[in-house]
Amino acid sequence: MGVRLIIFITILILLDLYAFQAIRTFSKNQWVFWVYVLLSIAVLAYLVYAFLVYDRSVGPTSGSLQVAGIFLLFFVPKLVLLVFMFGEDITRVFLGGYNYLASNNTTEYIPSRRKFVSQLAIGAAAIPFASLVYGMVKGKYNYKVLTHTLYFDDLPDAFDGFRVTQISDIHSGSFDAPEKIEYAIDLINEQETDLLVFTGDIVNTKAEEMDPWISTFKRLKTPEFGKYSILGNHDYGEYVSWPSEEAKAANFKGIKDIHKKIDFTLLLNENRFIEKEGERLALIGVENWGHNFKQAGDLAKASEATLQKDFKILLSHDPSHWEYEVKNNDHNYHLTLSGHTHGFQFGIEIPGFLKWSPVQYVYKHWAGVYKEVGRYINVNRGFGFHAYPGRVGIWPEITVIELKKKRTTT
Template sequence: MAKKLSLLPLLLATFIFLALSTYTISGLSFIFHLQYFSLIIWLFILALSATLLFSIQQFRAKGMNKTFQIASHAFLIVFVAEVVFSILLLLGDIYRLILSLASIFQSNGFVWSPRNPYWVYFAFFMLIVSVALFAYGIIKGKYAYRVVKHILYFDDLPLNFDGFTITQISDVHAGSFTDAKAVQKGIDMIKAQKSDLFVFTGDLVNNKASEIVPYLNHFSQIKSPFGQFSILGNHDYGDYTTWPSEKAKADNLQQLKNYHKDLGFRLLLDEHIEIIKGTDKMILAGIENWGIGFGERGDLNKALLGTSTNDFKILLSHDPSHWEAQVKNNTNKIQLSLAGHTHGMQFGIEAFGIKWSPVKLRYKHWAGIKTENGRYLNINRGFGFLGFSGRIGIWPEITVIELRKQQA
């Protein structure tokens, strides 16, 4: 049975949204001098809010549904547009207040300065831009795959692995996909890299193993000369949905492990394998999910059991907080760790020398390459999406890493 919604947070959120809407409509009415304009906007906002509340109840009782997806994303677009418009409008009104207070010293009383029409039109323009960005992110951005390439140099890389390439994807979240043709384009891009090794760093599904079934024929197309390897992410264990019994949950996890095998992925569960090239070898280890606040299941020591400090090692570990906590200073040196998990929050900016996303509040390093203590970490931005059915500025990623021998 679904839990009842907590009344106090709901009332607070409603008050904030209504206050924001009231302020936004005051600014829009300054631009559009139409009869019943405010009434029409209010009817739209109230209808959208009622639809969202109804769909939330349905979601909590029966799970994901189309009404909830449409209503939640429409609400998100409206909310963000109102925030953008209101912030700019407020800056203009603060300036108006300063001018009005200054008028006290120039006349016999307080004179409220009118709004600057050019500033209000600019705020409205930015509202339109924010709506367009979110619409693009929902319609196209979530499948706008990018290939991100890195060349990493190591002084202890075995000579035969000089030039060795690895393709990494993470966070497929197959249950969120709605366009098989778009997904296939991403698969084709992976195949086109022709890398020596393919790795997947967790979160194949949102909650249930069955989510990957429609895409088994897509991801099973991925092949590489040295194999395809995978690990589990926090969502793969089924912790975020309700099960009729513990056995049903365990059966789901076992079925998901079977699907990894059907995909041609060798699932690494706190273990390692040796990759041999010529007379040289390197270690590929993978652990179960270990993340601060997301379940600390993985056993790194078990995964590295039998390895030497002189071995060149690559670790697959879904959550980058594991690298910070156990890997970067480990006495058994792991030269390269590959993670995912953050998605770059599917929203942010990476352009003009700026790299920012709200996820930075949780993870100081949330995407791309980081190096510390002579070791590398790469955080993939994710192949799929979750929650917000879109991506804005943080595009779905296919990572290609080339290992190079550092010349003396």
């Protein structure tokens, strides 16, 4: 803890050294400079205090997420300042070397900082600062309903036009605005689809996080063909310290019990057949399986009693499962519904033009619908939020997927 804290403080101080220089060059007003200095010291003291009192047995809460948000608000813009100011320093050093070697008659070989560079740096730093503030105030509850129509050659005729609503990554321990969650529940209910599924991470860590929200989520209408859910990596309570294995097991049982309390059928490496007009499709739910996370999912066990010819919808929290075990599986999983990535809660999406987020360098499939080898996966961007208490450019998502029979033309 001590070493990490020292490294943390050192990095922030080094960033501030460059930020101080930008402020002093930008404005000669001493009040501006000292207000910035005092504010930076106050924020640093607050972050160090929060770091020291953080309780690993409690885990992430809406309060600790606010600390993370404040850290990012002051860290990310200073990184932008660093890029500009360090870049200028490199230029100044080269010019100083040239002046020295050229034996120019000057008392200062290295040029002084230029005001317009500091102005440009501060202007650039204001963009992520304003974006992060918006993400924390508005973006995290800026719910979007995204609809997709997917076509399949072998979809049973009875399910032509069958509609599925998917939500994922609730992370109830992060919520801080009941009226916004109520609005989102109403938005889900308005879709009036045939099936509602939830693809994992109902809490950040502990079952008790969901206690204030049981009645809210119980308002989710049960469609004609039911409500089904699976577990995500956060639902196993593995990111905090526990006083005993018994306490951890009790929490895990409590998390599984939540699903029943809000009228969802939790699929734990198992499946259900959904029947309509004498035809059926298989809904398969695996426990979490992630390439870099917990691998409790057992695809073979979850698929028992299903046939290769059955039309299958697989619920699997982590999209890396699709890449490593599902996509090329001979058992033929037609559609996989995942979440987990949150789209990093930060990125740029302009439909039909640009789709970018830092998470794409970690996950090949990170948001939206992908089709490979004739099979689909939808990666939901998440209902809630975690780590950073906001969203910038990647909004909370309610997905509606319509299944359609692909008609052959003669």
